[in-house]
Amino acid sequence: MIDKRVANASEATSDIADGAVLLLGGFGLCGIPEASIQALIHRHLKNLTCISNNAGVDDFGIGLLLKKRMIRKLIASYVGENEEFEKQYTAGELELELIPQGTLAERIRAGGAGIPAFFTPAGIGSDVAKGKEIREFDGRLYLLERWIKADFALIKAWKGDTAGNLIYRGTARNFNPLMAAAGKITIAEVEELVPAGELDPNHIHTPGIYVQRIFQGETYEKRIENVTVSA
Amino acid sequence: MLSKTQIAQRIAKEIKNGQYINLGIGIPTLVANHIPDHLQVVLQSENGLLGIGPFPKSDNTDPDLVNAGKETITMVKGSSLFDSAEAFAMIRGGHIDIAILGALEVSENGDISNWKISSGLIKGVGGALDLVASEARLFVAMHHCHKDGSSKLLKDCKLPITGVKCVHKIFTDLGVFSILPEGGFKLLERAPGVTLEEIKSKTEGKLVIKGEIPEMESFDLG
Secondary structure (H helix, E strand, C coil): CCCCECCCHHHHHCCCCCCCEEEECCECCECCCHHHHHHHHCCCCCCEEEECCCCCECCECHHHHHHCCCEEEEEECECCCCHHHHHHHHCCCCEEEECCHHHHHHHHHHHHHCCCEEEECCCCCCHHHCCCCEEEECCEEEEEEECCCEEEEEEEEEEEECCCCEECCHHHCCCHHHHHHHEEEEEEEEEEEECCCCCCHHHCCECHHHCCEEEECCCCCCCCCECCCCC | CCCHHHHHHHHHCCCCCCCEEEECCCHHHHHHHHCCCCCCCEEEECCCEEEECCCCCHHHCCCCCECCCCEECCEEEEEEECCHHHHHHHHHCCCCCEEEECCCEEECCCCEECCEEECCEEEECCCHHHHHCCCCEEEEECCCECCCCCECEECCCCCCCCECCCCCEEECCCEEEEECCCCCEEEEEECCCCCHHHHHHCCCCCEECCCCCCECCCCCCC
């Protein structure tokens, strides 16, 4: 088996340079690559393009990269809950591309699967369709969407092995497996890293072929955005 | 006039045995609390879960288990977990029977606008664009009017559109409406104590009232 291990987040992310295009896993703050983001904020990177479902909150997740003004362009489906985003966007310092969530997921999936474009019904009649090719299939209109690929994918899983095989937990899976395949270099961080052979192959969600570097994060805050409980 | 909870209770009466349902953020989320126990239905969360259960007890929250509103949840027995592409394949592929969404505006031909807008900025739309483009029956849960008193039931949407001709039924604090194929809000039921005059005055789009309009059946407000 190929050993994909690196020592830590700083080593894993050391060659991410100014202007890089990054895919970042997670939905809200659930399943985000906490350690890789922490490693990035200690470097003075500029002009990053970040592709992620959300933009984090002001003091956690992608919000930390926004605060350090490392991001030039954000591609997401929803960017609420973030004042820093609002400030920079209003000042014209940040470019934003909003994409329907299902289209975002499928564009990333397509990127990893070698499908350059596909037709979807989402966005017909809305501003999302502007400038895009529209075609009728069986009496319904669909619009053409292109694949998304990136220089690096920063993803988070629950368990992983040294061969890069990954298992996710709960809804922390979300965009992570799709992004794993769409990154030229995919950096996976896990809560528990085990030797190859210890994970049951029947239970692997992301096969190691998609992962170039893997490390175990030191600690995970796993902040909850909205704690909601029943009486 | 109905409270948010009562709107949710009214929508819950539309749900039938065996359905797969996606609930949006806001009033739609409340519908889950009012689905009768004897019905076997499955709630989808588009961030990757079929089988949303009740909110957890305070000592049992799990950061790896949230709904599309990023709220902590639990899973019911028989749940399944999957990635975001799979979640939307279910939606676009016509496997979800009902989608219940909030909205900022609905037009008389069934267009919907439900972008999240704050401080005048469009903050995104999440999964709504995909949901409204799916084959699912689309129910809208919302207040009849904006806070300034202006109607949300319009001739044409003024805000950017999320989907065209996709809304089937609208449930507001004043009543229940269907969208007619030829256009128009057909009034089906009035909320308790709400007059036709009030509904007429608060509906900007074409309102169709045919025959006697029943008052909503009273239901337990517990």
